[in-house]
Amino acid sequence: MTPEETARRAAAILDELERAVVGRRRTLELVLIGILAGGHVLLEDLPGLGKTLIARSFARVLGLDFARIQFTPDLLPSDVIGAPLYDQRNAEMVFRPGPVFTQLLLADEINRTPPKTQAALLEAMGEGQVSVDGQTRPLPSPFVVLATDNPIEYEGTYELPEAQLDRFLMRLRLGYLAAGDETDMLRRRVARAAENVALTPVTDAAGVLAMRESLERVEISEDLLDYVVAIVTATRQDAQVQVGASPRGGLALIQLARGQALLHQRDYVVPDDIKQVAVPALAHRVTLRPELWVRQVSADDVVARLLAAVPTPRTDPAAVRHGTAAVTG
Amino acid sequence: MTARQQLARLLPLALLIAVAIAGLRGAVAVPRWNGPLRADGVAIGLALEVVLGVLLVVTMRLDATARREAEQRPLAEASDEIGVPAGLRFALKWVLGCGMLAVAAALIANLNLHFLIKPHPVVVPPSRLRAKPPPKPAAGGGGTLHIPVGPILYALLVLALVAAVVVSIWWASRLRQAARPGLFAGDVGAEELREAVESGRAALAELDDARAAIIACYLAMERTLGERGTARGLADTPDELLSRAVATGVVRGAAAGRLTALFYEARFSTHPLGPGQRDAASQALDELAAELGAEVVP
Numbered sequence: 001m002t003p004e005e006t007a008r009r010a011a012a013i014l015d016e017l018e019r020a021v022v023g024r025r026r027t028l029e030l031v032l033i034g035i036l037a038g039g040h041v042l043l044e045d046l047p048g049l050g051k052t053l054i055a056r057s058f059a060r061v062l063g064l065d066f067a068r069i070q071f072t073p074d075l076l077p078s079d080v081i082g083a084p085l086y087d088q089r090n091a092e093m094v095f096r097p098g099p100v101f102t103q104l105l106l107a108d109e110i111n112r113t114p115p116k117t118q119a120a121l122l123e124a125m126g127e128g129q130v131s132v133d134g135q136t137r138p139l140p141s142p143f144v145v146l147a148t149d150n151p152i153e154y155e156g157t158y159e160l161p162e163a164q165l166d167r168f169l170m171r172l173r174l175g176y177l178a179a180g181d182e183t184d185m186l187r188r189r190v191a192r193a194a195e196n197v198a199l200t201p202v203t204d205a206a207g208v209l210a211m212r213e214s215l216e217r218v219e220i221s222e223d224l225l226d227y228v229v230a231i232v233t234a235t236r237q238d239a240q241v242q243v244g245a246s247p248r249g250g251l252a253l254i255q256l257a258r259g260q261a262l263l264h265q266r267d268y269v270v271p272d273d274i275k276q277v278a279v280p281a282l283a284h285r286v287t288l289r290p291e292l293w294v295r296q297v298s299a300d301d302v303v304a305r306l307l308a309a310v311p312t313p314r315t316d317p318a319a320v321r322h323g324t325a326a327v328t329g
Numbered sequence: 330m331t332a333r334q335q336l337a338r339l340l341p342l343a344l345l346i347a348v349a350i351a352g353l354r355g356a357v358a359v360p361r362w363n364g365p366l367r368a369d370g371v372a373i374g375l376a377l378e379v380v381l382g383v384l385l386v387v388t389m390r391l392d393a394t395a396r397r398e399a400e401q402r403p404l405a406e407a408s409d410e411i412g413v414p415a416g417l418r419f420a421l422k423w424v425l426g427c428g429m430l431a432v433a434a435a436l437i438a439n440l441n442l443h444f445l446i447k448p449h450p451v452v453v454p455p456s457r458l459r460a461k462p463p464p465k466p467a468a469g470g471g472g473t474l475h476i477p478v479g480p481i482l483y484a485l486l487v488l489a490l491v492a493a494v495v496v497s498i499w500w501a502s503r504l505r506q507a508a509r510p511g512l513f514a515g516d517v518g519a520e521e522l523r524e525a526v527e528s529g530r531a532a533l534a535e536l537d538d539a540r541a542a543i544i545a546c547y548l549a550m551e552r553t554l555g556e557r558g559t560a561r562g563l564a565d566t567p568d569e570l571l572s573r574a575v576a577t578g579v580v581r582g583a584a585a586g587r588l589t590a591l592f593y594e595a596r597f598s599t600h601p602l603g604p605g606q607r608d609a610a611s612q613a614l615d616e617l618a619a620e621l622g623a624e625v626v627p
Binding site for chain 2: 219221224266267268269270271272275305307308309310311312315316317
């Protein structure tokens with residue numbers, strides 16, 4: 001599939017999704033970019049903002065197998081990845097796959113379960129496989145986790161550890177709809193006289209994999225790679241940051257920027273692509289100094305500030321090659 | 330309206346009020362200040378001035394820090410609306426400033442300055458004139474040099490206030506001109522853009538290679554803008570620079586966007602570029618020149 005075909009298919013997917021998810025085009029674009037980049041997405045915001053709806057709608061429109069896990073404090077790792085059971089007919093242990101053996105997994109309210117169960121997802125998310133009883137079992141392809149996270153409740157919740165957060169390619173915050181969009185959403189609900197919108201699949205698992213392959217053909221120049229490294233390095237050197245972004249953060253930024261370029265029907269990345277996805281790609285990988293909590297400074301703010309300070313590639317490629325400073329920028 | 334524009338509107342008014350108070354001082358009677366603190370009034374006033382001044386400086390520094398942080402945020406997040414903390418700082422600055430002015434006015438009023446009020450001649454009955462000889466001057470008092478500190482201070486205050494009124498009115502009119510639509514909403518002026526377009530067209534005509542020509546074209550434009558003091562910021566992208574130019578309203582069409590897209594393609598892709606892209610760049614430049622009212626060279 002060429003980048004142009006991928007861009008057209010992506011536009012069709014987004015249009016179909018917008019029938020159910022009103023007023024969140026940019027969020028849908030970012031989730032789609034995350035899926036095309038082969039990553040997992042964390043949707044973090046207050047209850048009732050459409051996180052679960054977005055995940056369900058993506059599963060339907062992308063034509064992927066879908067499973068949902070409602071994370072609770074008493075959930076066990078075997079409830080997620082599966083467990084061996086004794087089969088009395090054959091008198092042997094048989095592995096019963098858990099809900100993680102699907103193509104699109106909705107991990108709902110992932111911070112309601114203890115770290116032990118959260119960690120059960122680590123291998124699945126990182127390597128696309130599950131090891132049980134010394135045997136490694138590959139997960140279906142594509143395997144995408146869309147997790148939701150409630151940031152305001154502290155009672156009975158377990159904050160995601162940094163290692164788990166780093167497994168997510170991006171973290172998105174939805175926010176409230178604009179007044180006009182909210183009215184539109186209500187109007188549509190009244191007009192269709194049904195709870196759910198019947199969405200039509202636009203593609204299937206093979207189509208998603210083909211779109212992923214086309215993303216790998218999007219080129220990124222050397223100085224843009226340097227730009228990405230400069231941004232990641234800036235997160236490590238900033239005075240407000242305790243722990244900066246990992247090298248995985250740089251990889252995520254590159255893949256997401258390629259996806260962003262693809263959505264704009266380009267087979268090359270430009271600096272604006274990187275800037276537009278840097279906050280969702282890096283903010284959740286940055287740990288701020290504790291005292292900033294009092295000042296209500298968020299990691300999103302810090303990454304945005306760094307983006308406004310890190311120099312973009314120079315206009316003149318000759319100046320870059322020869323190390324001259326003909327024109328800054 | 331930004332905080333600066335609000336300040337520019339309020340400052341001349343406040344200063345005019347201060348001038349009026351100072352002027353009235355020359356025409357009305359001395360305020361009575363017969364309380365128990367009369368002896369220490371000046372010292373207390375000066376101490377109040379110092380305290381208020383320190384608080385004002387601290388508030389202004391906090392405000393400047395917040396403004397610097399706001400300037401470092403991405404352009405897309407920038408807003409002219411005043412937030413609650415900024416509003417509080419703005420109000421505090423005004424309260425402290427007005428407090429300083431009020432204390433200064435009270436101090437001046439208590440200096441017993443009468444040089445603007447003509448002293449009423451004392452009518453002495455002729456009989457007394459004849460009866461009593463004029464009193465002799467005190468010993469040693471006739472040779473001392475008397476410096477009228479009070480009137481000098483008062484005159485300096487009035488002069489400073491008048492100068493401040495003039496400067497604030499000039500500042501307010503300058504801000505109004507800058508905010509007027511149709512001129513320069515950002516820092517990119519129409520004349521600069523016109524010269525930039527001409528530079529770009531010259532670069533495009535000189536080079537045969539499409540990629541090099543398009544890059545040189547954009548480079549020339551950017552260099553011209555830079556020489557005129559509107560260089561692309563270190564962390565800006567070309568799209569952001571041209572967005573500012575479009576935001577001024579000087580460039581309204583899609584030509585600037587097309588030219589930037591062509592530059593991006595030439596700069597960041599490796600696929601071959603043909604004469605089509607080169608012609609598209611030339612056409613975009615012509616459209617830009619036409620929009621700016623420049624003469625199009627065939």
